[in-house]
Amino acid sequence: MLPATFKLCAGISYRHLRNMTGLRRQAAVAITQELNKLAFTGPGPSKWINQVRRRSSLLSSRLEDKPFSEVELSYIKQGEEALQKSLCILGKQDGWKMETVVDNGDKVLSKVLPDVGKVFRLEVVVDQPFDCVYDELVERMEQMGNWNPSIKEIKILQKIGKDTVITHETAAATPGNIVGPRDFVSVRCSKRRGSTCVLAGMATNYGAMPQQKGFIRAENGPKCMVLRPLAGNPSKTKLTWLLSIDLKGWLPKSIINQVLSQTQVDFANHLRQHLAATAPSTTSVNC
Known part of the structure; x- marks a missing residue:
């Protein structure tokens, strides 16, 4: 599945395809799904911690149907930073x-x-x-x-x-x-x-x-x-x-x-x- 996902990502790297919102959304969803699969293939908590620190969730949230304001996005970013910094400490x-x-x-x-x-x-x-x-x-x-x-x-x-x-x-x-x-x-x-x-x-x-x-x-x-x-x-x-x-x-x-x-x-x-x-x-x- 990962090779197909990377092909999809490569496709949206061309300028005329980057403007296709549906394709961009499909690529983001595919990436998120693959990261989620990888995050839970290992038995230990450290693998999950390493995966959850990725920024895929913030990317997905920006692609929701209801757009966020700049202030709301700043709060989302603060929350993500708190999560990643906390997990780094632990x-x-x-x-x-x-x-x-x-x-x-x-x-x-x-x-x-x-x-x-x-x-x-x-x-x-x-x-x-x-x-x-x-x-x-x-x-x-x-x-x-x-x-x-x-x-x-x-x-x-x-x-x-x-x-x-x-x-x-x-x-x-x-x-x-x-x-x-x-x-x-x-x-x-x-x-x-x-x-x-x-x-x-x-x-x-x-x-x-x-x-x-x-x-x-x-x-x-x-x-x-x-x-x-x-x-x-x-x-x-x-x-x-x-x-x-x-x-x-x-x-x-x-x-x-x-x-x-x-x-x-x-x-x-x-x-x-x-x-x-x-x-x-x-x-x-x-x-």
Whole structure:
């Protein structure tokens, strides 16, 4: 199939054929289909990471029936960059230091990057199938404040195409008001390829959501969550959460590090409790 695809691409390299929108669209679709096939022929996650970092998704989005404005395209590009940068960080295994290890196997690691600062990586296994976890974290993103006490509200401000959203998130103050209320405006990009999902994001500017009274506007990103069925046990889900946040304000680094690593551990516990409470009524319909 690949030789035929390359012939199609070669055809549109001639000027008189480049003007044929249908042919150009057909070529883009063919390329995307072939890349998707290649992305899932290997068993390991690294092959998928290498493939998802390609720009084929951005090319396809530009060829949708509804054209995007320059501003919308800039948000799509930001989301793609957040996804690729996050996966690049996760793909480099050296330099990570253990921050926290919990008795149930949950662990938080960290490393310091020159152009980002300190990043944290949570690795957990959730005793629920991939679809249940995916639906809760992606499809029902705006309901996260109902079960995660560290979040007051997540609101989707704008959807752009099928992969990109602009969100406003308000975070509650930490116990003892060590860290006061923060809010975040982010562009998020979600990619699902078969039984693997990456939800990435980073801070962005959005004119319709100025700084809110009573909150310090913090910035996050690059950050991402990677969801995959646990190898050898598809009834469980491996969740990796890369977290990078600039909380702003005058806070000692020691406090920031402690708060962020504990936030990740608490998130895993709240997610498990919520899924366990809702699983009996939803398991029969794949959540």
